[in-house]
Amino acid sequence: MSDLMGSRRQRAVDDGEQSLIGPPSGDSGATGGNLLDQDESTPCFVYVLAFFSALGGFLFGYDTGVVSGAMLLIKKEMNLDKLWQELLVSSTVGAAALAALSGGYLNGWLGRRICILLASFIFSAGGVILGLAPDKVVFLVGRIIVGLGIGIASMTVPVYIAEVSPSHQRGQLVTINSLFITGGQFIASVVDGVFSYLSHDGWRYMLGLSVVPAVLQFIGFIFLPESPRWLLQKGRSQEARQVLSQIRGGRNIDAEYNAIRTNIEEEEKEAGGGLVILRILRYGPTRRALIIGCGLQMFQQLSGINTVMYYSATILQMAGVRDDKQAIWLAAATSATNFVFTVVGVWLVERVGRRKLTLGSLLGTGLSLTLLAVGFLLSAQNSPPVTLHPVDSQNSTCRLYGSCEFCMLDPNCGFCYRENGSRVYNASCVPVSQVSTDYASWGRCSNQTEGTDNPIWAYNYCPTSYSWVVLLGLILYLAFFAPGMGPMPWTVNSEIYPLWARSTGNACSAGVNWIFNVLVSLTFLHVAEFLTYYGAFFMYTGLVVLGLLFVQGCLPETQGLQLEEIENLFNRRLCSCGASSSGDNQVQYIRVNGSNYLLSESDASDVE
């Protein structure tokens, strides 16, 4: 397949006269101008479609978020060891990775609508199994099933929304899916908080409740239509026309319909056979799009969002929140912050564009990570010393540590101390109980009964007077991450591939997201043990700087362009794709002496 394909396609787009930036003089509105979006108002039906699809995002957020609170109860009730706990959490993410990767094939074969129906059916079945699970093995099966639903939904929903949205609002509508993801995480943390008071069977409600949005989505999608682009690709043109007209509120859809059809016909003529992924890799523009899409998803996870979210409870404990229940509610405040700032992203995406939003977000995320790292560094440097050395009959490694910093980095030990105002005294480093990390295996802190005179048990954190720096870093991190790096990788991926490569491209990039999600969360504690906490956060800062360079060089602006036009942004070499941003160098077509013409700065004077 040659690079001519892009330029030929561009010609096809021109022939359909759908990329013109304004009605050429003398042309009637029906054949000139940005025909596809003559009317910038969005029919209500598109919002209905976006809402019901984004319930998939909600379930993605809910099912990944709810497990942390549920685990606190299940591990006691089912007597789970560390291995089982890790298995129950990461099996879902692992299954999501596999399902996302195979979702590309399913999407191309069955269509977006059937895939969404399938995902909601899987979510419902998973929710029922989890809510009723009699033992840990059935519970594990339920978690894997839910993971399959998350994987399919995570790659299908953004594609479906992008394909039904009018181009001027596509970014905003796809970003709503990310808003639903963070919304799902927030609601999950509130549900965790509410049911944490129900120590027996509370987890059944936490997990079982996910059936409600899943069934709602399933019922909704029985009545909602298939993506018109997929229908056209499958040759079901009558249906495609009907659906397009329905979702455009009965307006004239001739230009948009013809543009999509011309594009698909061109693609079919030129695409050739063979595996889609091989075709993507052989053809320059799609290969570059795939690298950029996967790179964005990888950097999203490497910037440490899930570590920060997961670790927020500990950060809050460092800041002086000692009560478990209070920590659960404050963790809900963390996910609320993530959610609220995603709203800012929805608002900004069509105002400043994807590229600027991502760059700004990465810059702020990097600075906040530096602040977090500095906070941890100051805390480590001022870490309280171990002053008591009780006789350790178990001969554990804990007796070797001279300060809280080293003691808490060893997962087998915890710090037991008394405090007077901010002064720490009578401090020892002792082994943690095998049964629960809430107390020591022996000695002063092994007593579970709460009393004012009891010493304080700190597992995984140290008392510090610099906790406010860490707390500020945490809040700033979420405020910068949530509007840009949270949603943009999903939004950009939904629009950068041509139709023939869209399902496979999204499947690969969503797969990359889930694989790095597992990698980062599973390695965090080991990385922290090896590099200390501040080392780990400095490392994330370094990765964010790499992400910044990648985005600056490679990510073009896709705002406002018709899906069929976007492929042309990837005609240049990878590292210069970033220069084809719409703000700087938008693809613009104007009518010059009777034929369509690609406008460049030097040509501007030739315009009729």
Ligand SMILES: O[C@H]1[C@H](O)[C@@H](O)[C@H](O)[C@@H](O)[C@H]1O
């Ligand atoms: O875009 C989402 C979102 O930002 C979530 O908060 C995060 O947990 C996911 O991993 C990410 O993919």
